[in-house]
Amino acid sequence: MFYLPSNLIKTKAVHYEGPIRVSVKEIEAPTIQHPNDAIIKVTTAAICGSDLHMYQDRTAAEAGDRIVLPFNVADGRCRNCEEGRTAFCTGVNPGFAGGAYGCVATGPYQGGREQYLRVPEKEHEAYFALLANIFPTGWHGLVLAGFGPGESVAVFGARPVGLMAAYSAVIRDANRIFVVNKVPERLKEAKEIRCMPVDFTKSDSVDQIIKMNDGTIDRAVDAVGYQAVDSSGSKEKPNVGYVPADPGAPDAQSKEGQILISFGKLFEKGLSLSLIISGRVKPSFVVSHEINIDNAPGAYEKFDKRIDGYTKVLIHPNGPL
Structure with missing residues (x-):
């Protein structure tokens, strides 16, 4: 079982700095904001092709230090969630159907390429990165x-x-x-x-x-x-x-x-x-590189340019598993 360090004040995270530029910085550690929130220790996060929208500044949003990692946030209680359409949750991002970690127009949630991350209530950590x-x-x-x-x-x-x-x-x-x-x-x-x-x-x-x-x-x-x-x-x-x-x-x-x-x-x-x-499915064949969080800026560049065989990258924010 994982216990949050009592002295956790800062956490490393991948930051969007501007077009074609990310860095690794220390930011404020997440805190519990609701009785049903959870703080998870991130062992693996993936660089996604959708990240390139923000990485290349291919959005209508203003530049900011957003952490780049789109994946869904849902409360599990709205009508869309109850009907199985959690990607269009209306409860986590007022005025917009759907929320995501670190993605433009999808709410105030920091991205997942951090060492520690706050998970809103009803959210669950994926057991396998590619799921x-x-x-x-x-x-x-x-x-x-x-x-x-x-x-x-x-x-x-x-x-x-x-x-x-x-x-x-x-x-x-x-x-x-x-x-x-x-x-x-x-x-x-x-x-x-x-x-x-x-x-x-x-x-x-x-x-x-x-x-x-x-x-x-x-x-x-x-x-x-x-x-x-x-x-x-x-x-x-x-x-x-x-x-x-x-x-x-x-x-x-x-x-x-x-x-x-x-x-x-x-x-x-x-x-x-x-x-x-059961062992029938092993989707990790698509993973070309596994890196420490400090190597994320270089990995983003190579993934964006499609060079050196960078086809799918996994980031281990807290070091190798």
């Missing part, structure tokens, strides 16, 4: 695609969420799985989990998949994220993000958080964890 975000996100992407065992599936995007979607398809007995990306390390990881890598810079990815599959596939998952690029892999293209505005977007419309889609095509297509304990 905090990317694994269930990838799994749910497959659910939204309407996937069933024995079907073929293409996953567009091989960042951690995309790889988790592909891995979920492996676990759920897909027939063939195609993973589209351009980064060699990510395509290699896809191949290592028995997926067929597709490099979209070589030729049209859809044409490649149809040829490899001897026909069209059954399901597809869009896991590209907001940093979509064209077929050359060098020019950004508008894509769907999760923030209301994106000042760094490539065109005026997407800067306002808007994107053009073919509504007719939308209708035409009809879009709409005991596994770990």
